[in-house]
Amino acid sequence: MGGRDLAQIVAGSAAPKTVPALLARNAAQFGSKAAYREKEFGIWQSWTWAETAAEIEAIAIGLLALGAEKGDHIAVIGRNRPALYWSMVAAMKIGAVPVPLYQDAVAEEMAYVLDHSGARFAICGDQEQVDKVIEVQETVHQIEHILYLDARGLRKYDHTKMHALADVKAEGRAAHDRFEKELAAREASLKYDDTCVMLYTSGTTGKPKGVVLSNQNVIETAKNSSEFDDLRPSDEILAYLPMAWVGDFIFSIGQAFWTGFCVNCPESADTMMTDLREIGPTYYFAPPRVFETQLTNVMIRMEDSGRFKKRMFDKYMAHAKRVGPDILDGKPVSAGDKLKYWIGDKLIYGPLKNTLGFSRVRVGYTAGEAIGPEIFDFYRSLGINLKQLYGQTEATVFITAQPDGQVRADTVGVPSPGVEIKIHDNGEIFYRSPGTFVEYYKNPESTADTKDPEGWVATGDAGFFEEGTGHLRIIDRAKDVGQMADGSLFAPKYVENKLKFYPDILETVVFGNGRNRCTAFINIDLTAVGNWAERNNIAYASYQELAGHPRVLDTIQSHVETVNASVAEDPMLSGCQIHRFLILHKELDADDGEMTRTRKVRRKIIEEKFSDLIGALYDGSDDIYTETEVTYEDGRKGKITATLQIRDAAVTVDTAHTRVAAE
């Protein structure tokens, strides 16, 4: 592998050591090739690499004219738009550090990051972001200039310290001669290990941390990952994920600048699906949720289609499911099956992929959380090369990724090029790579906690390498992984994810840490189960009544037993099979403190609050009466009472596990 065009270029000169140097190379090498596109006013506007370089230079000089210093932090806030990407590179060019922020953050959240980064400049997409920065300015005083892209609604604002980006650019062009030398000097002074960008973590545990990435981090990672997937200058991506997220930075700037491919920005958040289809990206990334939603939409529309179409769809999708992934992986498939798949491609898969915007996808990735095997296989069976990767901001994304031809739903692949991985005794994954971050900004304690002097970084995730294939499998957050009474591994999230892949199950909490066997609470999904009840003429008056219906319990029991069988296949984790379960009489809710606002279960609180129910799961009783306090949306409190049935689920006895237990 390895881009042929790229090899020639690199051979011609020393490989550029900064992003602005890559820009100069691209402007010279692919000057007339499209670098960025954006749909605006109903038309895809595009900029070549030469034009992009000119735009970036104009912004850079404009920033110089406004007094931006080397080492300044420049916040960039807005949806994915070429001008904002250019602003980031312009900041790098003048020796400043771009800090992209999440555009949906509220003003208070933004205040912390703007204050912590010490940004003197904020470049905003539109009025909404400008308003937030102005609000933040009341408490954070070091922000001197606000620049904005979309002037709409900003006419009446005080413009003494506020500038339209278009004006800054115009000023940059006008002042070209005056600042040319200064700009060249600043650019020349940039070094390989200078800071390239600072990205804030989402801060699920405590305050967000500013992850400092050097030019080396970004460029080596971009190089390695581009070669790993054979990315080419002719590739196209759609930039629609938050600019503040490390993945978008690496795809839309790192790899785009390294490889020279084209970054396409959608017209608006609402038109993303249409734009995806119009562009037909060849390299595509989406979190599992996006794939899930698209699949659901397809299925709902197929249910509504005519009988003939529906039957044809079912028949060929069944065939695709059987042979599609093998064909994609290049495994041997009989000629008859190949022919049938070819016909299916003409009739079903091709048009479907076209509708989804995936006709041209050569490399697709999903990451962030576990993806349901069903969903994963659906896309792969259509011939879409969807793969998984595992990464984090501190690693400049890539820790592991799946090579072509070795793709499975339950692993995250092999270590990416240049990445070393070791696994601690407690199962925690550590890595060391060229992408390993420099430091957390102004936070040496956290840096020392996360990264040891030899450069090993703790991921906080527990996992193991699969024997034979060498693929990494993530089982849980390391702090949630425990041990059962017999010493075998307890990984609740691993089992919970498997259960949650069933549309009927919305949420689940698995118990078993320090105990001799596992049990579970289950929340049904009211929409899915309600639909099922309607189709089966089951009447119910409330969530509680539906949750307690014997036939619902039967269905859930069968899901639990299937999951048990699948968990048992894994000798290390077979102790995590669920022996007994109950369906909760209420949905776990953030208002009641049972979940975080981002819908992650809070185990401690649930264990305390429902200790009576956990007791019943372990004392062998068939049902239990309980009273639970609930908080309504308006803050009032109430109480619900229920008698919950407890079911036993069949478990698969595994010889390997008994052996471990006997030790």
Add this chain to the structure above:
Amino acid sequence: MNQMKVEPYVTADGRTIGDVMMEMRNITLRFGGVVAIKDISFDIREGEIRAIIGPNGAGKSSMLNVISGFYHPQEGEVWYHGKRRPSMRPYQVARQGIARTFQNIALFDGMSVLDNIMTGRLNHMTSSFLDQAIWWGKAQREEVNHRAKAEEIIDFLEIQAIRKTPVGRLPYGLKKRVELARALVAEPKLLLLDEPMAGMNVEEKEDMSRFILDVNDEYGTTIALIEHDMGVVMDLSDRVVVMDYGKKIGDGTPDEVRTNQEVIDAYLGVSHD
């Protein structure tokens, strides 16, 4: 003398509003024996947002129809840009730079959003029927320009995602927005909005309010609107005319109107303290 001398006033956000754009002088409108509007005079000035409010049946929509040239008052005069406006057909009024939206949405359900909006450019089309039929030269250039204007408005009102959707499939709030787009694309000097927020939920109302303010701000369009939601009216408008039973009972800034006893009694409900 064709223009009344007026005192300029300063709006809440600091703009100075001076020149009179349209003046209604002693308008009386009757339908048979029913007097819908009785001897009303007021003016609409360049660049302001002017609201007409009043209880049901107060004659607000009739007033708007007089402005748009749909009704011809039996008595009184309409002055526009310093000239007395003779009795006109609505299309002639439209050509003078006045566009409107309707209380009951009046779009073409079977046509796409884009096509609906393009109909708003009708007054700006100059190429002949034959030119357009063969779509050559001028007609083609003209359509490109009209489309560019339509796209500008689509972007402005953030309806890119429904550009090609047939209007009949859209929810009510979006239809209202498409109607506003069609009025805006005509590049009006005076925009008449007949209950732009009727039947909307809070979020849709907030969106629409923002768009109305942005239209006024961005294009400098003078806006006259009828609205029931008092909160919206008081926040949006620079000046308010209050009508009751066909008569004008108040006229002034939102604050002035709010404290006018006659208005409180008639429309906002009798104050109990």
